Amino acid sequence: MDTVPRPAKLSRLGPPGLVVAATFLAFLPGLWNGFVNWDDGANFLDNPHYRGLSPSHLVWMFSTFHMGHYQPLTWLTLGLDHAIWGMNPKGYHLTSLLLHAANAALLYLLIHRLLPRIAPGLDEKKGRWAAALGALFHAVHPLRVESVTWITERRDVLAGLFFLLAILAYLRMHTEEDRGGPRGRWLALSAACFAGSLLSKALGIMLPAALLALDVWPLGRWRAGLRRRVLLEKGLFALIAAADAAVMLRAMGQIQALQRAEGYDVAARVMQGAYGLCFYVWKTLLPLDLSPLYLLESRMDPSAAKYVVCLLLCVVAGVILMLLARRRPGWAVAAFCYAALVAPVLGFVVTGQQIVADRYSYLSCIPFAALVAAALGQAAMSRWRGGVAAAALLLLGGLTAWQVTRWHDSITLWSHAIRLDPGHTVAYTNRGLARQLQGDLAGAFADLDAALRINPGNADALMNRGNLREQKEDVQGAFADCDRAISISPGLAQAWSNRGRLKLLRNDREGAAADCSEAIRLSPGLPEPRAVRGLARESLGDAAGAAADYEAALRLAPPEWPQRTNVERFLRRARGPR
Numbered sequence: 001m002d003t004v005p006r007p008a009k010l011s012r013l014g015p016p017g018l019v020v021a022a023t024f025l026a027f028l029p030g031l032w033n034g035f036v037n038w039d040d041g042a043n044f045l046d047n048p049h050y051r052g053l054s055p056s057h058l059v060w061m062f063s064t065f066h067m068g069h070y071q072p073l074t075w076l077t078l079g080l081d082h083a084i085w086g087m088n089p090k091g092y093h094l095t096s097l098l099l100h101a102a103n104a105a106l107l108y109l110l111i112h113r114l115l116p117r118i119a120p121g122l123d124e125k126k127g128r129w130a131a132a133l134g135a136l137f138h139a140v141h142p143l144r145v146e147s148v149t150w151i152t153e154r155r156d157v158l159a160g161l162f163f164l165l166a167i168l169a170y171l172r173m174h175t176e177e178d179r180g181g182p183r184g185r186w187l188a189l190s191a192a193c194f195a196g197s198l199l200s201k202a203l204g205i206m207l208p209a210a211l212l213a214l215d216v217w218p219l220g221r222w223r224a225g226l227r228r229r230v231l232l233e234k235g236l237f238a239l240i241a242a243a244d245a246a247v248m249l250r251a252m253g254q255i256q257a258l259q260r261a262e263g264y265d266v267a268a269r270v271m272q273g274a275y276g277l278c279f280y281v282w283k284t285l286l287p288l289d290l291s292p293l294y295l296l297e298s299r300m301d302p303s304a305a306k307y308v309v310c311l312l313l314c315v316v317a318g319v320i321l322m323l324l325a326r327r328r329p330g331w332a333v334a335a336f337c338y339a340a341l342v343a344p345v346l347g348f349v350v351t352g353q354q355i356v357a358d359r360y361s362y363l364s365c366i367p368f369a370a371l372v373a374a375a376l377g378q379a380a381m382s383r384w385r386g387g388v389a390a391a392a393l394l395l396l397g398g399l400t401a402w403q404v405t406r407w408h409d410s411i412t413l414w415s416h417a418i419r420l421d422p423g424h425t426v427a428y429t430n431r432g433l434a435r436q437l438q439g440d441l442a443g444a445f446a447d448l449d450a451a452l453r454i455n456p457g458n459a460d461a462l463m464n465r466g467n468l469r470e471q472k473e474d475v476q477g478a479f480a481d482c483d484r485a486i487s488i489s490p491g492l493a494q495a496w497s498n499r500g501r502l503k504l505l506r507n508d509r510e511g512a513a514a515d516c517s518e519a520i521r522l523s524p525g526l527p528e529p530r531a532v533r534g535l536a537r538e539s540l541g542d543a544a545g546a547a548a549d550y551e552a553a554l555r556l557a558p559p560e561w562p563q564r565t566n567v568e569r570f571l572r573r574a575r576g577p578r
Contacts, residue, residue: 015132016105023104026140026397027097030149030404034089037410037430039152048558050075051082065251073200074155092151099157100148104139106164111373113171117218118374134373140396142287145403146358155201156362162197163204166190174219191236198244204363208237209340217329268300271307273346278310279356291420296355334367410434425455433464459489493523501532512536527557531567547574
């Protein structure tokens, strides 16, 4: 008799329990990871606004475009984390892991409900284990590490939760439709969950296209008499997606590194898209050398061999899938859903520093899990084949656990990135900053000098090296680095603030106040330029203006801000005796 080999103890959990337990174990090392200097600082360590669930915190969460994202539901979960854990990163990691484990269970349910249509006649018991193996293939894959282990990417796992619930509610709507039951409530629930996903992160914005593909196959709803209804349903989802797209375009306009379509060669965009389509498939098959940042070349050459090969592969794969669409509709639908879900992050509309990113696979690669489950369900599952499947999942889980440890701290993370790409200027810059914070000034100088040798126009590296030179009392060298950073990147608020501080050291009070005012204009949430401008104003005899700046700095800064005690003393001095 064909059986799937299962260890006695794990079999007691049943397929869903096994999926949750294995997912949790694969990512368990992440509980000992900390915050990393890859947006975690700006999002959490330097940001007091999410730290609580008071009315003022909630207003901020639902109105902010902080760091170029609109994610109020994600901020709610992070505010709850702070209420429970404070600034202990273990609690934040635990919440992300629990959400991911819940997503693994939901993915199991989704695949289990689709399998009877994908593979008719499949034995129920075999179908449950095939669904479990497919869900695990996705959940414990190393490509999921960035989304689960990077605290900033809480938005991925939360968006994934609502995304999967939206599809499950949609499937229930279809079931009620076949029975003649109340379908409207399930459609409304699906749309509401879709909105919840987009309010966590706009990663699943192309869900309407994926649902339409499911309507064609395997649900079979794209037929005479139902097509009008199907299109009206998708219109509801499209309206929600369009509203979110408008909000997100406004939010992303705040990102300095963003490149819009009008400033980027069309051929380069197409090649970048083809590369991305191939990248996530390739890394799904061979998940090695995963990096926190795959840098986009400053001048992309569309004729480079890797881009031409990827474009040809996409064309060939598309032709093959169209030719096999009638015989293998599952392949065509899975490929369409994958391409639709990943399309918004392929660089066609906007792009950032990265050409691709592991986190973009969190939702887009779900169709691969369904294909794996269908293949396992339709195959004669002998002990030998079951053993191979179990071994493959164990290998994936081991690679995932190893990749999780790469995110343990900033130095470990960026050292890993440098090993993968010795010319990674951003990795050297960020590792240099981490070393500076640890007091390793020599190591920090070496890293920042390396970053500038690779890219002399790296404004962040110049700014950070200026800070180091200031620490070593080289004010002239610090000023030169800050000045150059501003000339390269005039929108870098911290560089204006730093130069204002240096001007104050030179007794250029008016210049210091002007630079700090520009920093405040560029980034109103920074406390430091307000404190420095307060000192400049105080020295110019404007005690009231200085007090206002000190008060604003203390209000904006987190409680553990290193300068808090000094600024409180300055404020008392500016207010004078009472």
